[in-house]
Amino acid sequence: MCGIIGYTGQRRAIPLLLQALKRLEYRGYDSAGIAIVEKGTLQVFRKKGKIKELEQELEGKEWVTSFGIGHTRWATHGIPSDHNAHPHCDCQKTIALVHNGIIENYKSLKEMLLREGHVFSSDTDTEVIAHLLEGEGSPKERLLRTVSLLEGSFALCILFTEEEGVLYGVRKSSPLILGVGEGEYFLSSDIPAFLEYTRSAVLLDDGEVVRVDRSGFTVFDFQGQAKDKKPITIPWDPVSAEKGGFKHFMLKEIHEEPRVFEDTLAGRIDFHKQTVALEELENLPFSSVRRVTIVACGTACHAGMLGKIYLETLARLPVAVEYASEFRYQEPLLQDTLVIAISQSGETADTLRAVELAREQGARILSVCNVLGSSLTRISDWVLYTRAGLEISVASTKAFLGQVTVLLLLSLFLGEKRGVLAPERQESLLRELLSLPRKMNQILKEEQSIHEIARQYYRHQNFFYLGRGLLYPLALEGALKLKEISYAYAEGLSAGEMKHGPIALVGPDLVSIVLVGEGERRIKMLGNIEEIRARQGKIIAVASENDTEVKEKVDFFIPIPPTSEFLSPLLAIIPLQLFAYYMALERGCDIDQPRNLAKSVTVE
Numbered sequence: 034m035c036g037i038i039g040y041t042g043q044r045r046a047i048p049l050l051l052q053a054l055k056r057l058e059y060r061g062y063d064s065a066g067i068a069i070v071e072k073g074t075l076q077v078f079r080k081k082g083k084i085k086e087l088e089q090e091l092e093g094k095e096w097v098t099s100f101g102i103g104h105t106r107w108a109t110h111g112i113p114s115d116h117n118a119h120p121h122c123d124c125q126k127t128i129a130l131v132h133n134g135i136i137e138n139y140k141s142l143k144e145m146l147l148r149e150g151h152v153f154s155s156d157t158d159t160e161v162i163a164h165l166l167e168g169e170g171s172p173k174e175r176l177l178r179t180v181s182l183l184e185g186s187f188a189l190c191i192l193f194t195e196e197e198g199v200l201y202g203v204r205k206s207s208p209l210i211l212g213v214g215e216g217e218y219f220l221s222s223d224i225p226a227f228l229e230y231t232r233s234a235v236l237l238d239d240g241e242v243v244r245v246d247r248s249g250f251t252v253f254d255f256q257g258q259a260k261d262k263k264p265i266t267i268p269w270d271p272v273s274a275e276k277g278g279f280k281h282f283m284l285k286e287i288h289e290e291p292r293v294f295e296d297t298l299a300g301r302i303d304f305h306k307q308t309v310a311l312e313e314l315e316n317l318p319f320s321s322v323r324r325v326t327i328v329a330c331g332t333a334c335h336a337g338m339l340g341k342i343y344l345e346t347l348a349r350l351p352v353a354v355e356y357a358s359e360f361r362y363q364e365p366l367l368q369d370t371l372v373i374a375i376s377q378s379g380e381t382a383d384t385l386r387a388v389e390l391a392r393e394q395g396a397r398i399l400s401v402c403n404v405l406g407s408s409l410t411r412i413s414d415w416v417l418y419t420r421a422g423l424e425i426s427v428a429s430t431k432a433f434l435g436q437v438t439v440l441l442l443l444s445l446f447l448g449e450k451r452g453v454l455a456p457e458r459q460e461s462l463l464r465e466l467l468s469l470p471r472k473m474n475q476i477l478k479e480e481q482s483i484h485e486i487a488r489q490y491y492r493h494q495n496f497f498y499l500g501r502g503l504l505y506p507l508a509l510e511g512a513l514k515l516k517e518i519s520y521a522y523a524e525g526l527s528a529g530e531m532k533h534g535p536i537a538l539v540g541p542d543l544v545s546i547v548l549v550g551e552g553e554r555r556i557k558m559l560g561n562i563e564e565i566r567a568r569q570g571k572i573i574a575v576a577s578e579n580d581t582e583v584k585e586k587v588d589f590f591i592p593i594p595p596t597s598e599f600l601s602p603l604l605a606i607i608p609l610q611l612f613a614y615y616m617a618l619e620r621g622c623d624i625d626q627p628r629n630l631a632k633s634v635t636v637e
């Protein structure tokens with residue numbers, strides 16, 4: 034989705050803005066632009082395509098200003114083009130602004146402005162804001178007047194040539210953060226844009242405006258009333274925004290999974306008492322929770338599906354899992370229900386709307402989130418952070434692992450609090466948890482054999498991912514990973530459903546990735562393998578390293594160190610992510626920024 038950066042300070046603005054826009058590339062975009070004020074004159078540059086096109090446009094320009102704004106656009110209103118790219122300006126070219134979100138009433142506003150004689154130069158909803166900002170009064174007065182007319186979601190960063198060095202930021206239902214440096218300030222939709230300069234930040238809330246110059250900042254509400262806001266320290270290390278020797282962020286992030294797992298557990302297990310200790314949930318009314326509804330999108334929803342099995346088995350709570358984009362239009366019955374919202378970014382529009390609906394219905398909200406201070410965490414009653422660190426690749430990998438880990442901990446915690454979890458089961462799972470980082474590393478060491486399998490199959494276009502029980506959500510997740518970054522068609526299936534229709538597609542051209550667990554479901558999976566073999570389908574199996582029977586029946590075998598069935602998804606996910614990665618690599622895809630996708634989906 035779109036990304037915003039604004040800067041006022043002492044550094045040269047153009048290289049800084051370009052660098053910040055590159056840091057925002059991972060969000061997904063189709064055009065980019067910057068605006069600066071040089072010797073009192075507004076200069077605007079906008080280009081369709083990648084930031085390097087914009088860089089070429091700016092080559093040889095010697096401007097020294099230390100004040101400007103920039104944007105990466107992901108088209109909603111108007112095709113990707115130079116003229117639709119942000120920043121947008123007023124008629125006199127004295128105001129420039131960038132916008133994330135959607136102005137829902139832009140049509141009626143545009144009609145009004147056209148009647149007044151304004152001339153538009155783009156097809157965007159955003160441009161109306163620049164024209165509304167024209168007129169009488171100080172920039173602040175005009176801004177407050179304009180904001181009162183806007184409906185929809187908007188994070189804005191605005192500069193006026195009459196106030197050089199001053200930036201205005203506005204936040205409503207779309208994130209905006211103020212980075213606070215020494216005599217310099219950054220306004221951005223995303224922390225990575227300024228992380229290399231400062232880790233001190235003010236998280237703006239909905240309905241807030243910030244005015245910032247080189248000497249300080251003031252925050253006020255949409256009525257102009259001052260608000261007291263203090264900076265917080267961002268826990269992320271600037272190095273996490275670098276690839277660290279890996280070819281892609283995705284590969285780096287997969288390799289970080291053992292560490293993410295350990296960090297997510299840290300301080301949450303009392304090894305002396307052999308229990309899970311979640312301080313964050315101290316005042317959660319355990320006894321009044323009768324049901325759980327999980328809402329999430331994409332990968333986070335697959336983590337939620339695993340969470341359902343954990344919560345039902347370990348905490349004996351009935352759980353429904355809903356795509357947030359469906360749930361938000363339903364009329365849910367949420368009496369005595371704890372709603373768990375899962376989101377890496379904490380900014381996914383559908384998940385936020387689902388939570389708002391749940392709140393209106395009186396539900397209490399527990400969020401599982403990766404981004405400190407994100408919108409989701411601020412509308413939740415309780416937050417369990419996943420501690421995956423900054424995830425840059427659009428394809429979510431380590432955050433998924435963090436989400437599943439948190440949901441497992443939560444299930445153990447609630448199981449014990451509700452008195453339904455046998456202490457021996459809890460102890461054995463906790464003991465086994467400790468061995469997982471070593472086993473994850475063991476899988477990562479075998480990545481070249483997964484690369485080899487990808488080399489064999491990268492020309493194939495159709496893939497099934499088959500799993501049962503806990504490995505069914507994993508099949509969905511494996512398929513999602515493959516399709517989003519390699520553009521191969523992949524379908525995740527509950528293996529038992531195969532014979533009810535999908536088996537019609539099985540033949541020599543179809544590759545099936547079969548996830549084989551233990552126990553009674555294993556026998557059924559062997560049956561699936563035979564059914565595929567009988568139709569000459571290709572098979573890659575992911576199974577326990579001891580499962581020689583499976584190994585003999587399939588084309589390729591990816592061994593997983595033995596572990597409890599409950600914990601197996603935390604290991605089996607790694608080869609699925611690696612396979613998707615190497616498939617995309619062999620197919621020459623843009624792995625960290627797949628086409629049409631965005632890191633956080635802030636439109637509904």
Ligand code: M6R
Pocket residue numbers: 330331332333375376377378379380381384427428429430514517630631632633634
């Ligand atoms: O930030 P969120 O976890 O709320 O994002 C939800 C989905 O948009 C996200 O998981 C998406 O499916 C990823 N591209 C998956 O890799």
